[in-house]
Amino acid sequence: METTLNRNETIVYQRPASFRPAPTHYCPGCTHGIAHRLLAEVVDEMGIRENTIGVASVGCSVFTYHYFNFDFTQAPHGRAPAMATGIKRTLPERFVLTYQGDGDLASIGMGEITGAAARGENITVIFINNAIYGMTGGQMAPTTLPGQKTSSSQDGRDVKTAGYPIRTSEMLATLDGAAYVVRRSLHSPKEIRRAKKAVRMAFETQARGLGFSMVELLSSCPTNWGYEANDALTWIEENMVPYYPLGDFKVHPALADVKI
Amino acid sequence: MTKELLKGNIAFAEAAVRAGVDAYFGYPITPQTEALEYLSHRMPALGRAFVQAESELGAINMVYGAACTGRRTMTSSSSPGVSLMMEGLSYIAGTEIPMVLVDVMRGGPGLGNIAPAQSDYKHIVHGGGHGDYYPIVLAPANIQETIDLTYGAFELAEKYRSIVVILIDGSIGQMMEPAELPPMKPRKKQFPEWATDGCEGRPARFLTSISLDPPKQEITNLRILKRWQEARANEVICKEYFMEDARYAVVGFGTAGRVALSAVRTARAEGIPVGLVRPVSLHPFPEEVMKRLSKTLDGMLVVEMNNGQMLDDVLVYTKESLPISFIGRPGGVIPMAEEIYSSIQQLVNNPPPIGSSPRDRWFAKVCKEKGL
Numbered sequence: 299m300e301t302t303l304n305r306n307e308t309i310v311y312q313r314p315a316s317f318r319p320a321p322t323h324y325c326p327g328c329t330h331g332i333a334h335r336l337l338a339e340v341v342d343e344m345g346i347r348e349n350t351i352g353v354a355s356v357g358c359s360v361f362t363y364h365y366f367n368f369d370f371t372q373a374p375h376g377r378a379p380a381m382a383t384g385i386k387r388t389l390p391e392r393f394v395l396t397y398q399g400d401g402d403l404a405s406i407g408m409g410e411i412t413g414a415a416a417r418g419e420n421i422t423v424i425f426i427n428n429a430i431y432g433m434t435g436g437q438m439a440p441t442t443l444p445g446q447k448t449s450s451s452q453d454g455r456d457v458k459t460a461g462y463p464i465r466t467s468e469m470l471a472t473l474d475g476a477a478y479v480v481r482r483s484l485h486s487p488k489e490i491r492r493a494k495k496a497v498r499m500a501f502e503t504q505a506r507g508l509g510f511s512m513v514e515l516l517s518s519c520p521t522n523w524g525y526e527a528n529d530a531l532t533w534i535e536e537n538m539v540p541y542y543p544l545g546d547f548k549v550h551p552a553l554a555d556v557k558i
Numbered sequence: 559m560t561k562e563l564l565k566g567n568i569a570f571a572e573a574a575v576r577a578g579v580d581a582y583f584g585y586p587i588t589p590q591t592e593a594l595e596y597l598s599h600r601m602p603a604l605g606r607a608f609v610q611a612e613s614e615l616g617a618i619n620m621v622y623g624a625a626c627t628g629r630r631t632m633t634s635s636s637s638p639g640v641s642l643m644m645e646g647l648s649y650i651a652g653t654e655i656p657m658v659l660v661d662v663m664r665g666g667p668g669l670g671n672i673a674p675a676q677s678d679y680k681h682i683v684h685g686g687g688h689g690d691y692y693p694i695v696l697a698p699a700n701i702q703e704t705i706d707l708t709y710g711a712f713e714l715a716e717k718y719r720s721i722v723v724i725l726i727d728g729s730i731g732q733m734m735e736p737a738e739l740p741p742m743k744p745r746k747k748q749f750p751e752w753a754t755d756g757c758e759g760r761p762a763r764f765l766t767s768i769s770l771d772p773p774k775q776e777i778t779n780l781r782i783l784k785r786w787q788e789a790r791a792n793e794v795i796c797k798e799y800f801m802e803d804a805r806y807a808v809v810g811f812g813t814a815g816r817v818a819l820s821a822v823r824t825a826r827a828e829g830i831p832v833g834l835v836r837p838v839s840l841h842p843f844p845e846e847v848m849k850r851l852s853k854t855l856d857g858m859l860v861v862e863m864n865n866g867q868m869l870d871d872v873l874v875y876t877k878e879s880l881p882i883s884f885i886g887r888p889g890g891v892i893p894m895a896e897e898i899y900s901s902i903q904q905l906v907n908n909p910p911p912i913g914s915s916p917r918d919r920w921f922a923k924v925c926k927e928k929g930l
Contacts, residue, residue: 348757349756349758350756351627351756354766361768363764363766364764366762367762368756368762369755369756369762369763370762370764371622371623371626371653371765371766372766372768373619373622373623373649374619374645374646374649377615377616377645377646380612380615380616380618380619380620380622380623381619381623382623383609383616383620383623384583384619384621384622384625384631385623385626385627386623387608387620387624388623388624388627389627389629389756392756409612409616410612410615410616413612413616416612417609
């Protein structure tokens with residue numbers, strides 16, 4: 299962005315060039331905005347804005363392409379990793395990413411994400427896990443915690459009939475094609491800084507052609523959880539983190555020397 | 559160039575290569591699999607993209623991604639696999655980007671069987687995926703025609719920003735015939751102004767099929783219809799055999815049309831003034847041909863390897879204004895020339911009343927024969 303500086307003024311913080319100056323449609327307190335910002339900062343810092351193609355998914359982030367200032371496509375529900383595969387195989391020199399929620403990636407799209415990870419598809423996946431279907435109004439997701447109330451599990455998720463949440467990162471990390479699979483959270487400034495480093499590392503994985511990279515980000519959904527923004531962040535820390543431990547589940551040995 | 563003995567599935571795959579296909583994504587399914595096998599080594603050897611996907615859902619969405627980059631992209635499958643692809647086809651149509659699909663049809667519904675059938679006419683020609691969209695559908699009847707239509711399919715798809723489907727059945731996929739392959743075209747170096755292939759030195763673009771504002775979606779649908787109307791006016795292909803002095807016509811596409819030609823030849827030898835009309839473009843359908851023939855002929859016999867899917871279109875465009883009969887072999891059975899010949903004789907000797915449902919009459923006869 300163009301900014302007019304007065305003498306003695308220095309820019310210390312501004313909107314990344316990869317992030318369009320557009321208001322988002324996300325609810326107040328939702329952490330999608332933070333995840334977007336981290337992604338845009340990483341793309342800027344690596345100088346790859348004109349060399350990056352994104353694939354949006356279905357869910358709250360369906361309009362992601364309005365917010366990023368690089369080429370974007372938008373996939374059918376769950377199919378973003380397949381679309382990203384088509385783009386990456388056709389244009390291997392481009393950076394290709396998908397931005398998917400938990401309903402999209404871990405429910406309807408489990409086939410496509412598993413196939414992409416198993417093939418070692420050299421793409422980067424940003425996986426937003428907020429334990430609920432946001433866009434359709436707060437239904438039970440594959441990631442909804444046992445006992446968690448949603449509009450389609452009104453007495454709380456009953457594991458006897460609705461089964462158990464899926465720990466996607468742990469599952470995908472078992473695949474040899476996965477090069478970098480980690481879980482981070484967006485519930486505090488410290489965790490957000492760690493999350494950004496992970497997003498950078500995922501792109502460094504792709505830059506080195508090491509294979510599939512994914513950063514799962516524990517995220518809030520104040521609207522559908524029915525919490526104030528801050529309480530929602532506390533809910534992530536107190537309820538989601540114990541079920542979805544933060545950590546590195548797969549880190550390719552070639553990344554050992556990469557310092558961020 | 560000389561003729562080679564080529565199998566249908568290999569022939570269309572190589573024709574696509576020579577047409578400059580940049581990316582192929584597929585999934586094994588009989589009777590189409592040889593195309594996937596062939597391209598699994600041919601494409602990488604040429605430095606082009608090939609992926610055997612995790613499913614047909616995966617394959618069609620890989621096509622979607624690659625097609626968004628403006629590169630020439632295709633997939634091939636067979637009926638049940640194409641059912642799985644319908645989601646992606648609708649999205650691709652809604653995004654208004656070109657691609658080529660070869661559907662090597664087999665017996666259905668369900669898992670059906672792997673024998674040749676014309677089971678997919680309705681779901682390919684009249685939609686299948688959700689929403690208003692209009693694929694261009696071409697139905698060759700031999701290997702040479704399969705090569706030629708596939709070779710031209712990419713430019714056709716790009717011209718109308720449309721899906722082009724090459725609709726063949728398992729027998730064309732599996733049979734071998736002498737045919738000539740066209741020269742290798744250079745791959746495209748210029749890409750369309752809508753392609754999302756990285757925003758080097760230009761503003762960023764996006765491609766999507768979502769339009770939450772209904773009036774905007776309405777405009778999109780009308781724009782798709784406008785391109786289709788142009789295709790409908792310009793891209794009709796219909797082959798006619800022995801039609802110059804014919805009083806009767808057999809109408810059939812693909813393999814059914816090919817078998818019918820034998821029956822027509824036999825009938826001609828017997829002095830019956832009958833010809834064959836073989837729609838090659840099923841969509842756009844040869845509407846004007848049907849309208850013209852409905853006014854000049856004494857009768858028509860529609861032959862299909864299904865329960866009469868194209869028959870409904872023939873009835874629409876002829877307005878049932880002449881005697882029409884139907885003979886169908888669904889479920890993976892190929893009609894014999896003899897049964898078609900006998901139906902021609904019946905049409906000529908005992909023409910059915912105008913407006914009496916051809917399918918009902920055929921079905922009553924079949925029920926009696928098979929004790930249903």
